[in-house]
Amino acid sequence: MMRFIVQRALWGVLVVMSVVTLVFFLIFVAGDPAVTILGPQARAEQIADFKAKKGLDRPVPEQFMSYLGVMPCIRKDSPKYLGPDGDRGFCGLLQGDLGESYSHHESVANVIGYRLPRTLLLASLAVLFELVIGLTAGIIAALRRNRWSDTAIMFATFIGISLPTYVTGPIALLLFAFLLGWFPYGGYGVDPLDHIYHALLPALILAIAGAATYARVMRGELIETLRHDHVRTAKAKGMPMRQVVLKHAIRNALLPIATLIGLSLPFLVGGAIITEKIFAWPGLGLLTIESIESLDAPVIMAVVLMFGIAVQIGNLLADIAVAALDPRIRLD
Amino acid sequence: MHSTPKTEPWRPARWLAGSIAALAAALLLGWAITHFPKAPIGPRYIGAGHSSPQSGGTLIFSAGSNIHTLDPHFAYDTLSTAACRLIYDGLLDYDYDGNMIPSLAAELPTVSDAGRAFRFKLRNGIKFHNGREITAHDISWSLHRLLSETTGSPGYPFYKSILGAPSYHRGEAERIEGIRVIDDKTIEFQLDEADQTFLNALAMPFAYPLAKEHVEKLESAEGLDAVGRHPLGAGPFAFSRWERGVQVELHRFEEYWAPRARADRMVFLENISPDVASARFRNGDLDVIHRPSKVNRLFMRESKAWAPYRAEVPSPSVYAIGLNCELPPFDNVHVRRAVAFAIDRSKLERLNPGEVLAASQVLPPMLAPYDPELPTRQRFDLERAKEEMRLAGFPDGLSEPITLWVRGEGDVRGAQLFQQDLKEIGIEIDLKMVSFATYLKETGKPRVAQAAFTGWHQDFPDPSNFMDILFHSRSIHPVNSENRSFYRNPTLDAILDSARAEVDREKRLALYAEANAILADDAPWAFLSYAVDMFAWQPYVKGFRPHPVWLNEYRNVWLDLPRKRVSQVIYHEGAAP
Numbered sequence: 001m002m003r004f005i006v007q008r009a010l011w012g013v014l015v016v017m018s019v020v021t022l023v024f025f026l027i028f029v030a031g032d033p034a035v036t037i038l039g040p041q042a043r044a045e046q047i048a049d050f051k052a053k054k055g056l057d058r059p060v061p062e063q064f065m066s067y068l069g070v071m072p073c074i075r076k077d078s079p080k081y082l083g084p085d086g087d088r089g090f091c092g093l094l095q096g097d098l099g100e101s102y103s104h105h106e107s108v109a110n111v112i113g114y115r116l117p118r119t120l121l122l123a124s125l126a127v128l129f130e131l132v133i134g135l136t137a138g139i140i141a142a143l144r145r146n147r148w149s150d151t152a153i154m155f156a157t158f159i160g161i162s163l164p165t166y167v168t169g170p171i172a173l174l175l176f177a178f179l180l181g182w183f184p185y186g187g188y189g190v191d192p193l194d195h196i197y198h199a200l201l202p203a204l205i206l207a208i209a210g211a212a213t214y215a216r217v218m219r220g221e222l223i224e225t226l227r228h229d230h231v232r233t234a235k236a237k238g239m240p241m242r243q244v245v246l247k248h249a250i251r252n253a254l255l256p257i258a259t260l261i262g263l264s265l266p267f268l269v270g271g272a273i274i275t276e277k278i279f280a281w282p283g284l285g286l287l288t289i290e291s292i293e294s295l296d297a298p299v300i301m302a303v304v305l306m307f308g309i310a311v312q313i314g315n316l317l318a319d320i321a322v323a324a325l326d327p328r329i330r331l332d
Numbered sequence: 333m334h335s336t337p338k339t340e341p342w343r344p345a346r347w348l349a350g351s352i353a354a355l356a357a358a359l360l361l362g363w364a365i366t367h368f369p370k371a372p373i374g375p376r377y378i379g380a381g382h383s384s385p386q387s388g389g390t391l392i393f394s395a396g397s398n399i400h401t402l403d404p405h406f407a408y409d410t411l412s413t414a415a416c417r418l419i420y421d422g423l424l425d426y427d428y429d430g431n432m433i434p435s436l437a438a439e440l441p442t443v444s445d446a447g448r449a450f451r452f453k454l455r456n457g458i459k460f461h462n463g464r465e466i467t468a469h470d471i472s473w474s475l476h477r478l479l480s481e482t483t484g485s486p487g488y489p490f491y492k493s494i495l496g497a498p499s500y501h502r503g504e505a506e507r508i509e510g511i512r513v514i515d516d517k518t519i520e521f522q523l524d525e526a527d528q529t530f531l532n533a534l535a536m537p538f539a540y541p542l543a544k545e546h547v548e549k550l551e552s553a554e555g556l557d558a559v560g561r562h563p564l565g566a567g568p569f570a571f572s573r574w575e576r577g578v579q580v581e582l583h584r585f586e587e588y589w590a591p592r593a594r595a596d597r598m599v600f601l602e603n604i605s606p607d608v609a610s611a612r613f614r615n616g617d618l619d620v621i622h623r624p625s626k627v628n629r630l631f632m633r634e635s636k637a638w639a640p641y642r643a644e645v646p647s648p649s650v651y652a653i654g655l656n657c658e659l660p661p662f663d664n665v666h667v668r669r670a671v672a673f674a675i676d677r678s679k680l681e682r683l684n685p686g687e688v689l690a691a692s693q694v695l696p697p698m699l700a701p702y703d704p705e706l707p708t709r710q711r712f713d714l715e716r717a718k719e720e721m722r723l724a725g726f727p728d729g730l731s732e733p734i735t736l737w738v739r740g741e742g743d744v745r746g747a748q749l750f751q752q753d754l755k756e757i758g759i760e761i762d763l764k765m766v767s768f769a770t771y772l773k774e775t776g777k778p779r780v781a782q783a784a785f786t787g788w789h790q791d792f793p794d795p796s797n798f799m800d801i802l803f804h805s806r807s808i809h810p811v812n813s814e815n816r817s818f819y820r821n822p823t824l825d826a827i828l829d830s831a832r833a834e835v836d837r838e839k840r841l842a843l844y845a846e847a848n849a850i851l852a853d854d855a856p857w858a859f860l861s862y863a864v865d866m867f868a869w870q871p872y873v874k875g876f877r878p879h880p881v882w883l884n885e886y887r888n889v890w891l892d893l894p895r896k897r898v899s900q901v902i903y904h905e906g907a908a909p
Contacts (some may be wrong), residue, residue: 104576104577106561177611178371178372180369181615184612184615184617185611185612185615186612187617190390190599
């Protein structure tokens with residue numbers, strides 16, 4: 001197990017590093033951050049000044065190595081630019097320094113520190129909705145196979161999977177916020193309970209597709225499991241149906257669900273880009289859009305890094321969860 | 333295990349039930365669509381009904397773009413200024429009629445030395461948010477920070493008239509000679525020439541005092557712009573936190589010298605588009621809205637239910653076509669007048685109903701001595717325009733088109749409106765679209781732009797802020813002229829100079845009235861329109877009124893909480909609660 005985790009972690013680091021490298025150089029293809037940040041009114045000397053301060057006037061490979069933290073700092077506005085002995089210090093990823101945002105005038109760590117809890121709140125509420133709605137619907141459908149409730153649920157899941165959030169989101173805002181007035185019209189709110197209230201509608205929208213997928217997978221798995229010998233044995237022993245389903249069938253049927261949850265974690269963060277934009281939810285998704293629009297390179301890099309890590313951790317957790325739920329699987 | 337494919341037996345009852353269910357669902361959907369809730373036509377929430385002001389609650393308002401800084405020495409855009417007005421306080425302020433009133437000062441200053449010296453006495457019990465009492469030394473120290481070249485504040489030009497300010501700014505003097513601290517509670521300003529507009533400069537957010545110990549500690553640790561991120565002032569609200577681009581949060585400062593009822597918290601949302609802000613406002617998520625989107629603005633104007641909770645007021649600004657008085661054909665006053673008379677400004681009013689007013693002179697309607705019946709006022713009069721063209725010696729129009737500089741799509745639409753009007757008197761227009769940076773740079777140089785869309789928004793409510801800056805020959809420079817029509821009139825210069833020095837208010841206004849008439853008649857600008865702002869507030873927001881100087885004035889607002897939700901049904905009778 002340990003060996004598997006270490007192996008996977010190393011593999012993950014490699015993947016994340018490749019993505020980071022790719023994006024770093026893509027930003028240089030995309031345009032000049034100095035011009036985008038300072039705006040069309042900027043004079044040439046202001047642009048030169050900005051570039052010198054941020055180290056953007058250095059050769060690109062040096063910028064990259066410095067960003068990684070294997071070459072000395074080139075950002076003159078960094079407190080680490082001058083090291084303790086008067087020589088240049090390091091201010092890169094290896095030192096845990098994500099740099100300073102161009103447009104927020106604040107450290108990237110702080111900017112992400114504001115945004116991450118919000119995205120986590122939205123994502124965890126969405127996962128909760130997905131599981132509660134999806135699993136309940138899936139179990140009901142499986143137990144009432146081929147009856148009208150099953151047909152209705154399967155029809156609903158079909159629609160749920162087909163509807164993208166950029167369709168459901170604005171409709172939900174219009175209907176449940178603006179017309180009915182049950183929910184706030186987007187935004188984040190001003191205190192903790194208010195944040196949750198503001199998160200309900202976007203979380204529901206975000207959960208639709210996931211819940212539909214879970215319902216279908218759960219139905220299929222449960223039907224399959226109910227046919228297994230051990231379930232038949234339990235039934236034959238005279239165990240009440242309710243206990244058979246809860247104790248023997250569902251546990252087995254949950255295996256693929258665990259994998260799906262693990263795999264969906266990064267997508268909840270990434271997929272939240274559209275939902276966060278529609279609901280003006282100031283999380284990482286909105287930050288991603290804003291930072292790409294303004295070519296705020298340090299923030300783009302940090303967000304890419306975080307998404308990459310989230311994907312790796314999600315996959316790893318899915319594998320571990322499956323191993324924990326299924327004694328037949330050993331990770332090595 | 334075996335599995336043989338089974339075919340489902342034909343069950344008519346199931347099919348029947350299914351069809352009925354589908355039909356019922358379709359009917360239900362149809363019913364839902366016809367009984368769909370309508371957009372809210374009035375406020376969703378009303379106040380609790382307190383008659384006396386109450387403290388508490390959170391006031392939420394928004395803006396369409398970013399706040400740049402919370403350091404008043406650098407705040408020169410409307411949003412930053414609005415936020416600074418909540419956090420900081422100054423010696424002087426304006427009331428809702430635009431009159432100057434004392435704020436940190438105990439009373440208006442005593443004037444001596446023929447209008448060149450102003451002595452202020454500070455109010456007792458005025459404190460910074462760190463609890464320290466504000467003294468005259470703080471006022472002096474803050475102005476020294478504002479006016480030093482290392483600070484580089486855009487506010488410096490407003491304070492040049494303080495004795496010794498220019499040499500201090502250039503770094504030639506240690507102190508500004510004209511700022512004298514008499515004792516802890518008394519400060520005197522000495523100007524090098526009589527200037528009555530100086531008090532307006534002192535009322536600008538640039539002059540708001542900062543706490544020295546706070547500024548020095550922050551600046552040495554984090555640099556010059558650190559104060560703009562962690563402000564500490566003496567205003568009614570203290571800083572809680574600022575998430576750049578998202579929101580600024582403030583909390584009530586309990587030791588503010590005017591202990592009125594106020595909200596516990598203020599949340600200033602940034603980057604909310606007018607459409608989203610309007611929907612949130614109508615949904616009850618925003619407490620005050622300024623400039624709703626076009627559609628919502630039209631709706632609010634018509635809505636009876638919102639009528640008691642909205643206001644439309646002209647903004648202190650003017651929009652115009654600037655005519656370069658040094659370049660032909662606009663070196664001829666008759667051609668300039670012809671343009672001013674040829675333009676049918678009512679087209680702008682029809683295109684943007686309620687959003688603009690036709691302009692007739694440089695001063696906007698709320699600023700004395702604006703005169704709606706000004707004899708020389710500019711207005712649409714085709715016969716007069718043709719007559720002026722004859723007087724100019726162009727009875728058949730100009731032989732060559734004129735080049736009109738425009739800054740963007742808005743200007744282009746405006747220009748297209750008037751293209752036909754000018755053709756009527758034989759003037760053809762070529763549009764020259766440039767970026768705002770190029771526009772600023774090039775129109776500030778003499779003999780470059782023949783004509784250009786232009787405008788002005790006041791810095792402080794005094795006619796000099798329009799006339800001196802835009803039309804005095806002193807504002808002409810080789811580069812970066814503020815007088816972008818390069819209008820030179822010694823008579824006007826003399827009137828403006830004596831008005832600036834005049835202590836008697838009535839005499840001053842009479843002089844500016846004279847200048848106003850000259851400017852409308854000489855037409856260095858063909859005035860187009862004044863913008864009209866719309867504000868709306870929720871019924872539970874009390875004490876909000878549009879302010880003639882400050883765009884977002886929330887200092888006196890209190891919330892009548894808990895707010896009560898009301899059904900939209902009550903509005904169908906057209907009544908407002």
